[in-house]
Amino acid sequence: MTIKKALLFCLFTFGFSINLFSQILEPVKWESSVDKISETEYNLIFTANIEKGWYIYSQKSTGGFAPTTVFEFRNQENNYILTGETSEPDEAPVFDEIFEEEVIKFKNEAVFTQKIELLNSELKQIEVYVEYQTCDNEKCIPGDFTFNISLDGTNVEKERATIDERSKELSKALNLNVTGWDNYEKQTVEEQSNLNIFLLGFLGGLIALLTPCVFPMIPLTVSFFTKSANDPKKGLFNSILYGFFIFLIYALLSLPFHLLDSLDPGILNNISTNVTLNIIFFIIFIVFAFSFFGYFELTLPQSWSAAMDSKANKIGGFIGVFFMALTLAIVSFSCTGPILGTLLGSSLTADGGAMQLTMGMSGFGLALALPFTLFAMFPKWLNTLPKSGGWLNTVKVVLGFIELALALKFLSNADLVEHWGILKREVFIGLWIIIGVALALYLFGKIKFPHDGPLNQITYGRAITGLLVIGFIIYLIPGLSNTKHANRKLLSGFPPPMFYSLYDKSSECPLDLNCYKDLDKGIAAAKRQNKPILLDFTGWACVNCRKMEEQVWSTSEVYNILSDEYVIISLYVDDKKELEESNQFQYLRPNGTVKNIETIGDKWATLQTINFKNNSQPYYALLNHNLELLNATNAYEPNEDAYFEWLKTGLENFNKK
Secondary structure, X not given: OOHHHHHHHHHHHHHOOOOHHHEOOOOEEEEEEEEEOOOOEEEEEEEEEEOOOOEEEOOOOOOOOOOOOEEEEOOOOOOEEEEEEEEOOOOOOXXXXXXXXXXXXXXXXXXXXXXXXXXOOOOOEEEEEEEEEEEOOOOEEEEEEEEEEEOOOOEOOOOOOOOOHHHHHHHHOOOOOOEOHHHOOOOOOOOOHHHHHHHHHHHHHHHHHOOOOOOOHHHHHHHHHHHHOOOHHHHHHHHHHHHHHHHHHHHHOOHHHHHHHHHOOOHHHHHHOOHXXXXXXXXXXXXXXXXXXXXXXXXXXHHHHHHHHHHHHHHOHHHHHHHHHHHHHHHOHHHHHHHHHHHHHHHHOXXXXXXXXXXXXXXXXXXXXXXXXXXXXXXXXXXXXXOOOHHHHHHHHHHHHHHHHHHHHHHHHHHHHHOOOOOOHHHHHHHXXXXXXXXXXXXXXXXXXXXXXXXXXXXXXXXXXXXHHHHHHHHHXXXXXXXXXXXXXXXXXXXXXXXXXXXXXXOOOHHHOOEEOOHHHHHHHHHHHOOOEEEEEEOOOOHHHHHHHHHHOOOHHHHHHHHHHOEEEEEEOOOOOEOOHHHOEEEEOOOXXXXXXXXXXXXXXXXXXXXXXXXXXXXXXXXXXXXEEOOOOEOOOOOHHHXXXXXXXXXXXXXXX
């Protein structure tokens, strides 16, 4: 199997699709039945009903990377045995463009049958677990289902949670009965920021290469592979494999977050807006910053790297190369850890959750791996590498200042969600200016840190970076004012929103627009004013929401149509303010689990999930007074012309009706 296909497999397995976890999709429904053959023999029949356009894969592996459907027959021991293999539909292999190989896959319906022989005549119930992957032409979704089968042919329902009558009544209010889906093709929420965070992760990996923990390892490792192997081709192959394993290790680190996201699609949003977690991230980033400044060093236990290095030397071959890559990841943690922490925090506090984290980690791993492969392919390039020296420490210190600035973002998230009012927009920008001034003083030699040697002259690199920092400070200064120039569009999503200000504002809505934060009041206002509704699912800690408001809503055409023609209802899904006790209730999900609706954010997040089968923000719906859609739903749309046309079409449809 080629490295290209292995890389594709890794990206596909841990990337799945741009929008996998921002939509709630369930394209496969499972049913089971029992066919009794004799007193001791039964056929267990499992039927997958597959939505049009989707398919699942066979149980049979073709030897490549395509996934397979797997049945796990539980509580077997001393109870029953399997007779033969689990049968499936007889379909010919077809070429799969995703995996570039021949695979067997099933559409519409797939029936699987397993014959069993009873050993225990008292056995009444069998538990069977199936794990599969379902795909369409754009995305793939991992799935699983547990059958609880009684041998008389009836499904045994798992015990479902129950809620009281009061909760049932309050739950009804979450279903708006939004109609008009058939008139407009539902728009897929494309998180363009996924590509952005992949590129940011890649940039983070490139920066990590310039740190003292990683940079000196490049020529040493490449020389080891190219000189230690008797066959130059083998040395080159091992270098490529080494780079691939580096990439794979960092991509794998995001896997647990996908498992969390699949258990509860809203869990990562809850984590990202959790006040305690954001405060913890704030403290961690401060610690990272002082580590980069050289006051102490963060390292993983030395025994870990020693153990990995020992295994690499003993085992050799593919596995040995893997352990060498793992050793690099552990040894370089003191430099890569803070950068990875930034990536982790930024991904979890964005709105793409596990998907964005995978993209970022994959980008980071790819950038970190590339030099080891490229320099092995072109060893003469090693002579062009600059020598290690004090400039590596300068890079670390600059990163320390960046960590300080990013730490404020997490404190700001907590402040916004809890409405403490301690880090208003102008205070946030003012602190960034102070950090920028300190960084400029450092670059020009006015401030020193423990690991800095004597600075005999200001290098071109320091001077250019210092001038860029001064330019950034000048750009920030208007953000302290109460003028139209206070909107720093390049920073949208990082500082608090413009209405969260030290200055008196006419509205607590974006751009001083009139908006409602209560659904019923907003609908009533729309009826009074005879205007259509822009239902805006947003969040206090939502980066893309701020970008939309400050970069798209602020343009003249969009602003005017929102101000004059629409009633905006902004529902903050991460608002931690508790509902009055009489309004708190339990919502029973379709899968039988219960969600406690205790805060305003709980209520609006669940309302969005129920009515729009979506839990990402920003998310926009245009409605008339009967809660009928006026256009396709919309999401993060950074193109102001496209967003204006979307609003304009919705207004025209409202006027027609």
